[in-house]
Amino acid sequence: MRNHHRTTQSSEYLRFAVKHMTQQQAPLHPASHAVWYQDVAGINPHLQAEVDELLQRSRRLDDADVYALYDRYTAEFGTATALRIGESVGHLMDQVSESAAQMGHEVSRFGDSLEDWSDTLSEPESAGGEAAKADFVNRADRALYLAKTQGRNQVILAPRPQPANSRQTGPQLR
Template sequence: MMQYEVTKEKSAEHLRQAIHHMSMQDAAFHPVSYAVWYEYSSGEHARLIDEVNALIEKEKKLNEKSTAHVFNKHIAGIDTDHAKKLVERFSQVVTEMRSSTEKTGLQTSEYTKTLDAWSNEIQQQEPQLALQLDSLLSETLMMTNSLNHLQGKLSSSLEEVDALKNEMIKARQEALQDGLTGLMNRKSFDVALHDCLQQHIVDTSLIIADIDYFKKVNDSYGHLFGDKVIQAVASIFKTVAGNSYTAARYGCEEFVLLLPNTQLETAREIAEQIRHKVAAINIKNTITQHMISNITISLGVAAYQPGEQPEGLFSRADQALYTAKANGRNRVTLSSEALVAA
């Protein structure tokens, strides 16, 4: 991910240079073009600069295709948070530019009217001076037309920015969610766990669960049925989590539940609730039309120990889960019980 540790003044200078470069290209004003030329103007990314210079030498100007090529090759690896900030900054830049051009356009229009009035008054008295004013008036009208054209391009760019913002929001949501269940995915849960422990919430517990014999379920009933099982279990975790806890699908058939402000014994009770709810699942096999009800789950539970790292808490809960599976599955095991068993 690209990092920016420059002063506001230096950033503003990069911005001005980027806008200047953009205005000389065939690509439209949009966040992708802005990103390429901001990186180019910063002077910090030699490979991007070399590639852009080579393209300009070959093509004279960057078009949409070549701009997208540079962006995808050198910039597209940025994370969603940084991309979101990039889009927001570009939107701000375009809005400021449009406001500025509108103001300048109004001033130029008033100036044109004044010149026109002077030209009419002087026409009869000073013909030579009137010709000079006419020339100045013509150039002013050309500038006004250029400003109107720029305003149109900026308005179009703002529409593109709005569309890109919506796509970015959707992409960010998809990046944080598991596509099959709608729960958090592993990456976002790791962040949630880290943030929770950073707040030093002493009474924090963690449940790790694994659907028993899931491979056998897939082999016996097919992957589509397996997906239904995963979704049914995920629904139970989502319901139990409510607004107080954080649930995620951590692996294929593995689920986790983070319980802030929850002591170990309460976490055990919640794990037992989940176990009983899963055991009560009934899913119709669409091929045989039979109801399948032999789904069970094993769960490991651990409570946060002051000063413990996220990896330590997760490891103890995972060890408790391993013990639950080794002792016959379809059961809840605490980390303290796992230590005794070891």
């Protein structure tokens, strides 16, 4: 609620609002303040009309009445909307957390792959290190060109080196 009254006028409205608030069954809280301030200041004629109607019927407003008036006439958005927004934000935060956990798992797998490749590439020449390096470059090259054919922002992982009798023929899509 925005107040465009001068301080002296606001003080006078607040004094009347507090008087009305203390005569009701609803406890004193910000929603009650907003409703009664707007009522006595004449800010919202529709609110004034409903307050007058409610007071003629029941003489005193309870908390449910005040919150209903607040939701309809003074809140930037209703309580139900605020709750839905809160639930949506909570759901999004859960998704972010799950994505971060999944990303951590993927990074760990990638680190394991780098470590395996590093071990393979650092093998001495007599153990086939040069052949392993050439195989690594060839697999990476095939994966790169396959990713390029798939379009922008594509990731293709080259398969891990397999024993000669069970070697895979091409890169794996991810």
